[in-house]
Amino acid sequence: MYKVVSLFSGIGGIDIGFIEAGFDIIWANEKGHAACETYRHNLNADYLVERDIRDIDASKIPYADVLTAGFPCQSFSIGGAERGFCDPRGQLFFQVIRVAETIKPKVIFLENVENLLEHDEGKSFQTIYVSLAKLGYIVHYRCMPTHEYANIPQTRRRIYIVASADISFSQAFSFPDPIPLTTKVADLLDRKVKQPDVYYFNKRSSFDEYIRNTVVSTAFIYRAYHGSIKAMRNRKCPTLTASMYSPQNAILVRDDYGARRLTLRECLRFQGFPHNFYFPKSITMEDAYRQVGNSVTVPLIKRIALSIHDGLA
Structure with missing residues (x-):
């Protein structure tokens, strides 16, 4: 079984x-305590290792066939300040390089926002590539929207990078092809089930009233962005965000x-995510929304991982 750090x-x-x-995941690292609680709750x-990667001696990290990293995206995101490598979070990419240089994995897998390609007129991506x-x-990369590659109706666009030091792997590797989108937004919603009151906007505030008066159709899913609400007429869920x-900035629906x-x-x-994945009661609802918004589309990752597996075989 191939090993992953x-x-x-x-x-x-x-x-x-x-x-x-x-x-087989043999070693993992995350700095955020709440995220670590959720990780341990589900993966046991x-x-x-719950520490800042900058404080970890790379020589203490075990060898693995694959090194993965969903390094922080806020520095390169249109929704963020786009400070790139001038932002300490953007500089964390170089920790990936530090670890890779030490453990020398056969393959490196990276995930980030699509805007990474265009950030700073392409210079940020060029830095990563070089x-x-x-x-x-040898570097392969592709922008892959969730709704085109995972049969999930979310318009999440991310760049995926697969780099290998093996020429035969690089010649054989290819990203998975798009697949038909047969899953509908309605298939993933529970409109007929009464949810806990905390999910509803029933307060006597002006914004709650605005939501109630705007989110009126069960035919659409709605996106609030900086206080403005629009129906998603493309019949897809907008990108989940932190x-x-x-x-x-919520994603909104009208149910019964x-x-x-x-x-x-x-x-x-x-x-x-799997049906048996749960957030522990020890974290706040705000943390849980942030965590799932910062995460990835699991079936898309699995498809790329299967292609990596085939290349290593």
Whole structure:
């Protein structure tokens, strides 16, 4: 079984995708305590190291066939400040290089926002590409929307990078092809079920009233963005974000009982997490929304991981 070392593991979305593709996660690292609680609650992993990667001696990290990293995206995102490598979070990419240089994995798998390609007129991506090439890796990359590659109706667009030091792997590897979108938004929602009151906007506030008066149709899913609400007429869920706990940035639906935000279970479905994945009671609802918004689409990761597995075989 091929082994994986996972950096910036979050709640384990990338790791679950690789596990489902037949890999063994032998070491993982995540700094955020709440994310670590969720990870351990679901993966029961004694290999997860809860520390800042900058404080970890790379020589203490075990060798693995694959190094994965969903390194922080806020520095390159249109929704963020786009400070790139001027932001300490953006500089965390170089921790991936530091670890890769030490453990020398056969394959490196990276995930980030699509805007990484265009950020700073392409210079940020060029830095990443050259950094990998200098270590002897041949780089493959592709932007892959969730609704085109995972049969999940979420318009989440991300760049995936697969780099290998092996020429035969690089010649054989290819990203998976698009697949038909047969799953509908309605298939992932529980409109007929009364949800806990915390999900509904029933307060006597002006914004709650705005939501109730705007989110009126069961035919659409709605997106609030900086306080403005629009119906998604493309029949897809907008990108789940780390800020969607806020009513001003929430994803909204009308069910048989009123206007509400997506439930956490529905969010997990739109990311393709297993049915038995749960958030522990020890974390806040705001943390849970942030975690799922910061995570990945698991079935898409699994498809890429299967292609990596085939290339290593």
